[in-house]
Structures are given as C-alpha cells and as structure tokens.
Amino acid sequence: MQVKDIITSLELKVFGGSQGLSNEITGGYTSDLLSDVMGYADNGKIWITLQTHKNVIAIASLKELAAVILIKGNEPDADMLTQAKEEGIPVLGSNEEAFEMTGKLYNLLTR
Amino acid sequence: MNKYRADLHIHTVLSPCGDLEMSPKKIIEKAREKGLDIIGITDHNTTRHCKLISKLAEPAGIFVLMGAEVTTREEVHCLTFFENDEKLSEFQLYLETHLPPIPNDTNKFGYQVVVDEDEQIIDEIEFLLLSALDQSIEQVEQKVHSLMGIIIPAHIDRHSYSIISQLGFIPSGLLIDGIEISANCKVASVMPFLAKHKDKTIIRNSDAHYEENIGKAFSVFEMRHRSFSEIKLALNGIEGRKVSIS
Numbered sequence: 597m598q599v600k601d602i603i604t605s606l607e608l609k610v611f612g613g614s615q616g617l618s619n620e621i622t623g624g625y626t627s628d629l630l631s632d633v634m635g636y637a638d639n640g641k642i643w644i645t646l647q648t649h650k651n652v653i654a655i656a657s658l659k660e661l662a663a664v665i666l667i668k669g670n671e672p673d674a675d676m677l678t679q680a681k682e683e684g685i686p687v688l689g690s691n692e693e694a695f696e697m698t699g700k701l702y703n704l705l706t707r
Numbered sequence: 708m709n710k711y712r713a714d715l716h717i718h719t720v721l722s723p724c725g726d727l728e729m730s731p732k733k734i735i736e737k738a739r740e741k742g743l744d745i746i747g748i749t750d751h752n753t754t755r756h757c758k759l760i761s762k763l764a765e766p767a768g769i770f771v772l773m774g775a776e777v778t779t780r781e782e783v784h785c786l787t788f789f790e791n792d793e794k795l796s797e798f799q800l801y802l803e804t805h806l807p808p809i810p811n812d813t814n815k816f817g818y819q820v821v822v823d824e825d826e827q828i829i830d831e832i833e834f835l836l837l838s839a840l841d842q843s844i845e846q847v848e849q850k851v852h853s854l855m856g857i858i859i860p861a862h863i864d865r866h867s868y869s870i871i872s873q874l875g876f877i878p879s880g881l882l883i884d885g886i887e888i889s890a891n892c893k894v895a896s897v898m899p900f901l902a903k904h905k906d907k908t909i910i911r912n913s914d915a916h917y918e919e920n921i922g923k924a925f926s927v928f929e930m931r932h933r934s935f936s937e938i939k940l941a942l943n944g945i946e947g948r949k950v951s952i953s
Contacts, residue, residue, distance in 0.1 A: 630875035631866075649781055649843065651874045673843065 597621050597705065599642070599663045599686050606700055608665065608688040612677045615684035619662040623705060626698045630655055637661060644697050648672050653679040653687075661685070665701075667694050708947060711933055714738070714925045715747030715772055716786060716861065716887065716912030719760070722750040723817035723837060726917045730826045731760045733918055735767050741922030743769060745933060747912070749776040749786050751836040752806055754799045755821050758792055763824055770933040775802065776861060778837070779844040784861040784868045786887060787851050790935040794854045801850055805840040844870070848882055857939055859885045862914060863900065864892040871900050879903070885910050885942045885950070890924035894952070908942045911952040927951050 600617040603610065610617075622640030627633050628647050637643060639660035645652065648670050656664055663686040666672060672680065672687050680687045690697050717734060718725040738746045746769060748757045757773035764771045773795050774788035789795040810833060811819055821830035840847065851858040860870040860877070863886055870877055877883070877900065885908040888897055894909065901907065910926040930937040930948040941948040 629872060631872045634875045647781060649874060649878070651876065651878050655875050673845075675845075 599688075602642075602701070602704055603688065605704060606690065606697070608690055611666075611672050611680070611687040611689055613663075613680035613684055613686040616663060616686045619686070621662045621705065624698065624701045625661075626694055634659065642701060644694055644701070646670050646694070648676055650676040650679050652676055653683055653685055656685045657683045663688055665690060665697060667692060667697050708929045708931060711744035711770075711928045711930070712742055712922075712925050713745035713747070713772075713910075713928050713938075714741075714743050714913050714915070714922050715745070715788075715910060716749050716776070716914045717746055717921060718776075718914075718916045719748060719750055719756045721753060721756050721819055721821055721832070721836075722916065723811060723813075723819050723835070724916050725750065725817075727818070728918050729916070730822055731756060731763050732824060732826060734760060734921065735763050735769060737918045737921045738764075738769050739767050743922050743925065745770045745772060745928065745938070746921075747772040747774060747786065747788060749774055751776050752778055752802050752838070752840065753832065753836055754789075754795050754802070755830075755832070757795060759824060772857075772935065772938060774798075774856070777802070777847055778839045778868070779847050780839055780842055781844055781873045782839050782868055783844050783870045783873045785844065785847060785870075786857075786859040786861050787847070788857040788935070788938075789854055790856070794856065798850070798854055798856070802840070805842050806834055806836070807838050807841060809835045809838050811835040844874070844878070845881065852882060857884045857942065859883060859887050859910065859942075861887045862889045862892075864888050864897050871897075876900055877904055883907065884939065887912060888952075889914065890920075906944075908944060908950045909952060910942075910950055
C-alpha cells in the first residue's frame with residue numbers, strides 16, 4: 597500500500613511533501629518523543645505524532661519513514677513544512693486523536 | 708580574570724516540586740555555606756522569587772542570575788536569564804500570557820507559594836507551573852533574545868524534558884548560549900549529540916529542589932567580575948573568558 601492509498605479512507609489533509617505520496621507503507625509508529633522514533637521506528641512506517649517541530653522531518657528523512665500524520669488538527673510549523681517539501685516527506689493531517697488514528701491505520705494496513 | 712563558583716539551576720518553594728524549606732532566605736544561607744559566588748534562580752515557568760532573592764543576596768556577597776526554567780511546547784526545559792528587573796518583568800508577562808490556565812492540584816503537585824523575606828506566604832499561584840507553554844522552543848528563544856537574555860537547554864542528558872529526549876537532537880539554527888548537563892552526567896555520554904555544537908559551552912548545575920542539594924554541582928566561570936554581561940561573555944568564550952566543569 598502507498599501513502600496516497602490511505603488519504604481518502606482516513607480523510608487526511610495533505611499539507612506538503614506530495615512528491616512522497618507513492619512511498620510504500622510497511623507499518624505505523626505512534627510516538628511524540630523524537631528520540632524514541634529515532635531509536636525504534638523502522639523505514640517505510642507512517643509516523644503518527646502531535647509534534648509540529650522541524651526536527652520531525654529530519655528524523656523522518658533519516659529513518660526513511662513513508663509519511664507523517666499530525667493529529668488533533670495540528671498544523672506543521674512553517675519551517676517543518678518547508679523541510680518536508682524539500683525532503684519529499686508527505687505531511688498529512690487529521691482531526692482525530694492518536695488512539696483513533698492509530699487504530700484506523702492499523703485496521704487498514706492489516707485488512 | 709577571576710574565578711567564580713556558580714550553580715545556575717536552583718528551584719525555590721515557588722516551584723510545586725520545590726521543597727517548602729527552599730525560601731529565599733534559606734537559599735542564600737545555603738549558597739553562602741557552599742561557597743557559591745553566583746546562583747541562578749530558575750523556578751518552573753515563573754520568575755516571581757528572583758527580585759527578592761537578588762536583593763537578599765547582595766549583602767551576603769552572592770550574585771544572582773534572575774530567570775526561569777521554561778517548559779516549551781515540545782516539553783523541553785530551558786534555563787533563561789535576564790539582566791535587570793525591567794526585562795525580567797517583561798518575560799514574566801510573556802510566561803503568564805502563554806501558560807495554559809490549568810489549575811494546580813496541591814495534593815498531587817505541591818504548593819506554589821510566593822513568600823517574603825521573613826518566609827511569610829504573600830501569594831499563591833493558581834495555575835500549574837509544570838505545564839508547557841503554548842510556545843515552541845524557537846519562539847521562546849526569540850523572545851529571550853529580543854530581551855537580550857540568556858537561554859540554555861537544561862539537563863540535556865535526561866530521558867525526559869530534555870531537548871534530546873523531546874526533539875532527538877539540537878535543532879540547527881537555534882541560538883543557544885550554552886548547554887546544561889545534570890549533576891552526575893558523564894560529559895562523554897552527551898558528546899555524540901554535540902558534534903555540530905562543539906563551540907557551545909557546557910555547564911553543570913545542581914537543579915536543586917532541596918536545600919541540601921544546592922551547590923552539589925557547579926561550574927567555574929573565569930571572567931573579569933560578576934555581572935550579567937560578563938557571564939554572557941564567559942558562556943560565549945569571549946576574550947579569554949571561559950567556563951569549566953568538573
């Protein structure tokens with residue numbers, strides 16, 4: 597499954613980094629501690645977080661994550677979005693909370 | 708140049724987690740006993756005890772760096788310091804504007820009381836000072852520097868509330884005046900995170916919440932005399948001034 601395949605079913609907003617919409621998804625990782633993601637998220641995963649700091653993109657790029665989903669209606673900081681566009685990492689958004697978004701993504705990926 | 712012993716991270720009774728014994732008067736007594744020349748007063752998200760402590764410290768021969776330990780939106784703790792009462796008051800207003808109005812539960816978190824020089828309670832802070840401000844670390848940094856202040860990410864070796872735990876690494880372009888490590892931190896353990904920040908001065912403080920911990924860790928400032936501007940110059944290693952840690 598690719599990032600673009602989940603956008604409609606999860607009702608996600610695309611903030612930027614759309615060059616990466618055909619990234620293959622291998623799973624998901626939900627965490628707000630960037631040091632944790634750096635240590636434990638595997639490549640190809642979708643990262644669900646409330647953090648809107650530009651370091652999110654640096655870590656997503658380093659770990660070759662498929663995309664980032666910002667929850668609770670959070671919007672990326674301006675410099676996070678700039679970096680996402682440069683790195684081609686899709687930054688998506690949802691009004692859901694982490695629990696619901698994680699559950700829906702899990703169901704979609706294991707269906 | 709002269710050498711000064713400095714512990715720049717001390718909480719008072721005003722921090723909910725600060726011991727009730729941490730009154731302005733007791734902090735000065737203890738700092739004197741420990742041979743500290745400079746102390747930093749850094750309550751969580753408030754500066755309300757700084758001016759009194761600064762006043763009480765003067766006859767005791769101790770220089771006080773006035774500031775706060777700020778919690779940014781990312782839950783990163785940063786030490787911040789300001790040169791004078793006017794700048795400190797403006798920063799206090801900024802803190803009050805951006806602290807979420809979540810009431811403090813004294814049973815869970817402890818008391819947040821302002822006291823006078825005779826240790827009498829004169830005010831109690833209603834909102835929980837442990838909350839995070841609604842401001843990013845960059846926004847806090849910009850506010851501090853617009854007031855010509857000092858900002859130092861606190862205890863970067865800790866696994867919670869540190870710039871490394873919350874943000875993975877020190878963001879590029881963030882203008883910081885130094886880096887703080889915890890009392891027992893081995894410098895080598897944080898070096899991997901400082902590869903791109905080799906020019907930054909590392910300081911070590913006690914982060915005292917109890918009087919027995921005041922001065923347990925300290926940094927030695929080598930500079931001309933004790934003043935806010937000399938401390939800032941020493942942190943930035945200007946003209947032979949420097950800071951060393953054990």
